[in-house]
Amino acid sequence: MSIEQGTFVQKYDLLGCIQCGRCTGGCPVTVRTELNVRKFVNDTIEDDRLEELSEKPEIWDCTTCNTCALRCPKGLDPFEVLLGLRSMRAEEGNIQPTARDALESMFNNGNPWGKPAARRVDWMEGIEGVEKVRILEPGEKADVLIHICCTAAYDPRIMPLAKNLVRVMEAAGVDYGFIGVEEKHCGSEARRLGEEGLFEYFDEENTELFGRFDVNRLVCLSPHCMNTFKNEYQNLNLPVMHYTELVAELIEDKKLELKNEIAAPVVFHDPCYLGKKNNIFDEPRYILSQMPGVEPLEFLRSRERSLCCEGGGGKMWVESESKEQRLAETRIMDAKDLGAKIVAVSCPFCLLTLEDALKVKGLEEEMRVADILELLGEAM
Numbered sequence: 195m196s197i198e199q200g201t202f203v204q205k206y207d208l209l210g211c212i213q214c215g216r217c218t219g220g221c222p223v224t225v226r227t228e229l230n231v232r233k234f235v236n237d238t239i240e241d242d243r244l245e246e247l248s249e250k251p252e253i254w255d256c257t258t259c260n261t262c263a264l265r266c267p268k269g270l271d272p273f274e275v276l277l278g279l280r281s282m283r284a285e286e287g288n289i290q291p292t293a294r295d296a297l298e299s300m301f302n303n304g305n306p307w308g309k310p311a312a313r314r315v316d317w318m319e320g321i322e323g324v325e326k327v328r329i330l331e332p333g334e335k336a337d338v339l340i341h342i343c344c345t346a347a348y349d350p351r352i353m354p355l356a357k358n359l360v361r362v363m364e365a366a367g368v369d370y371g372f373i374g375v376e377e378k379h380c381g382s383e384a385r386r387l388g389e390e391g392l393f394e395y396f397d398e399e400n401t402e403l404f405g406r407f408d409v410n411r412l413v414c415l416s417p418h419c420m421n422t423f424k425n426e427y428q429n430l431n432l433p434v435m436h437y438t439e440l441v442a443e444l445i446e447d448k449k450l451e452l453k454n455e456i457a458a459p460v461v462f463h464d465p466c467y468l469g470k471k472n473n474i475f476d477e478p479r480y481i482l483s484q485m486p487g488v489e490p491l492e493f494l495r496s497r498e499r500s501l502c503c504e505g506g507g508g509k510m511w512v513e514s515e516s517k518e519q520r521l522a523e524t525r526i527m528d529a530k531d532l533g534a535k536i537v538a539v540s541c542p543f544c545l546l547t548l549e550d551a552l553k554v555k556g557l558e559e560e561m562r563v564a565d566i567l568e569l570l571g572e573a574m
């Protein structure tokens with residue numbers, strides 16, 4: 195990255211910072227890593243320190259959970275400074291091999307998981323009660339265009355979420371369609387791993403792709419894709435929603451009936467990109483409350499104060515140096531203390547990180563982690 199005088203100062207409004215420390219005070223990863231975001235906001239004012247700061251391993255500990263931005267009294271986005279430093283490393287190709295592989299796969303295959311683009315539709319096989327997923331032709335009309343997400347399309351643990359999303363659409367009579375093999379990565383994780391140029395490529399590609407269809411709204415399975423399409427794409431002229439928003443609407447309009455019991459105490463874990471980033475707190479809770487038998491519980495740290503699972507911000511491909519207990523494990527222990535039998539989520543990354551934590555803690559017999567889409571599949 196060519197560093198011009200005051201690059202970071204202007205881009206991130208660093209002179210607006212009053213060094214109050216509320217960002218670091220709220221940062222969930224400070225309990226297990228060296229990251230001090232306030233200090234980075236202070237130190238990046240000096241151009242000649244940017245190279246040195248970009249080499250600090252803790253810039254990769256940030257999960258981009260947005261807590262620091264919510265806490266900042268001056269309206270700054272402190273974590274963006276860390277993404278700026280990451281992009282200096284990425285531009286030189288000087289990043290962890292796992293992150294480099296993910297970025298290469300995004301460019302070559304349209305997904306970070308090293309899987310061929312042609313297999314993006316494998317999840318469509320064998321959906322209970324659904325003969326055929328509707329693939330839209332260019333120019334075709336539909337109310338809802340569904341976006342499945344790379345993780346749901348390829349990860350066998352997450353594929354059931356995509357299947358259940360289609361089951362919900364069919365059961366509620368939604369006029370929906372899917373892109374098919376041409377669906378590709380949203381660019382969110384490219385940007386968070388420091389590859390701004392690759393993100394811009396996906397912005398242009400996907401905007402053109404979505405523009406081929408005559409649809410009223412884009413409904414995303416993952417909050418990460420939703421956030422990027424909704425808040426970061428430059429010219430996407432299409433309303434973007436998370437699936438929980440649409441499902442809440444369908445239940446309210448009595449288009450989706452939930453009749454089977456899920457008799458269990460259930461606690462909802464707010465995904466950062468749904469809650470803290472996009473203020474979607476009520477819809478997932480409403481859906482759970484409409485499932486027969488569900489006894490809703492709340493974490494002490496919930497909604498804006500929710501604890502991050504550490505799956506966002508490119509962290510699925512970057513290992514932290516810290517050996518301290520992962521936040522996902524803390525979350526699982528909090529759920530156990532509450533007496534929850536189900537930890538409900540609405541994000542593929544949260545599902546993977548929390549389920550992993552459940553196994554690490556040896557609590558698979560006592561409780562389970564489930565996406566709301568899986569619970570809907572059981573309740574319908």
Ligand code: SF4
Nearest residue numbers: 211212214215217266
């Ligand atoms: S919360 Fe905002 S103003 Fe306070 S130290 Fe952090 S960036 Fe600066």
Ligand code: SF4
Nearest residue numbers: 221256258259260262
């Ligand atoms: S985004 Fe979250 S993890 Fe990153 S610095 Fe801010 S509070 Fe910490």
